[in-house]
Amino acid sequence: MIRKILLVASEDPKTSSHVRVALDIARRNGASITGFVAVDKDQLSNIGPAPLGGFHYRYEMIKNRVARGLSTAKEAVAGLRKICEANDVPFLAEETTGDRDQSLAQAWRFQDLTVLSDHVWEPGSNEPADAEILLHFVAMGLRPLLVVPQGFEGTPAKAMVGLSGSLDSAKSFKHFVQMRPFGDIPLHIVTVGDPKSGEAPADLLRGAADxxxxxxxxxxxxxxxxxxxxxxxxxDHGHSVGAELFIVGSSYHQFLTMTRFGSHALGMLTLSKYPVFVSH
Structure with missing residues (x-):
């Protein structure tokens, strides 16, 4: 059951794939959208020391970065509001000028699902954050996340669940099944090799399918x-069966070491051209 969606803003909402997917889910489930954007002034001010005699230049650069961040953030939220209103989706704005992680955690507390791009936009910065920031959000506790690559269009026709036998992958699978973000979408459930739980792959798959x-x-x-x-x-297997959405799990400890399923989740987020649903 989805009633509130936290949508992390992009610089141009009109052309962003994750915005269109969030709208699809909101309309399908009768949900509202909370548009989130944070301008982290401390982060934007971190441009290194000024060279001798360059203090004024450094000060102007920081001032311009912050001003651009505030301006583009305001425009992005206004664009989200306009798109949601045009689609009859209730919209709330969550605009902050503090620490991004803390602000995002605050905004997430009473939301059902977070939708964001695979390249997270940081207002005022010239470069998007890399994929590891997505697992950082998972480690913070922002779950579940639906990560949508730029360029994806439409509604997924089939979802593929990667089960490892861990509790984390089972939790992600159950979150998706219970939330039904895309309705009764067909599911294809797979294992790779021997499950971590020690059971036979057929037994794990039978329990999940049931x-x-x-x-x-x-x-x-x-x-x-x-x-x-x-x-x-x-x-490769997902593409061969027509899967257009991947469901994976990740855990905090595995994220810290970037091993096992943490690295698998990062790989899926980095390489998939289709949306990835991540939880733990």
């Missing part, structure tokens, strides 16, 4: 052989 079917989903399954490049195996 759970999804009880929730009204059409389900298919596949047990893939062990692969050195697990992310590539998942993506």
């Amino acid at each position: 759970y999804a079917r009880l929730h009204g989903y059409e389900v298919t399954t596949a047990a893939l052989p062990k692969a050195d490049k697990r992310v590539r195996a998942l993506l």
Whole structure:
């Protein structure tokens, strides 16, 4: 059940794929959208020391970066509001000028789902944040996240669930099944190699399929052989069965070491041309 969606703003909402996907989910579920943008003045001021005699130049550069950040952030939120109003989707603005992480955590507390681009926009900065910032958000507790690559269009026709046998991947799978962001979308559930839980792949897949079917989903399954490049195996198999959405799990400890499923989640976020639903 989705009633409130936190939508992280982009510089140009009219051309952003994640905005269109958030609108689709909102209309489908009768949800409102909260448009989030934060201008982190401290971060924008971090441009390194000034050379000898360059203090005034450094001061002007910082002032211009902050001014641009504030201006583009205001324009982005106004653009989101206009798009939501045109689509009859209730809209609230969450604009802050403080620390981005703290502000985002505050905004997320009473939201059901966070939707954002795979290249997170930082107002005033010339470069988007890299994919690791997305797992940083997961580690902060902002779950679940739906990450939408720029260029994706339409509504996913099928979702693929990658189960590792861990509780984290099961939680992500259950979050998606219970939330139904895209309605009764067909699910394809897969394992790669031996599950971490120690059970046979067929047993894990049977339990997951039974759970999804009880929730009204059409389900298919596949047990893939062990692969050195697990992310590539998942993506290639997903493409072969027509999956246009990937559901993965990640955990805080694995994120810190960037190993196991943490690195798998990062790989999916980096390489997938389709949306990725991440939780833990």
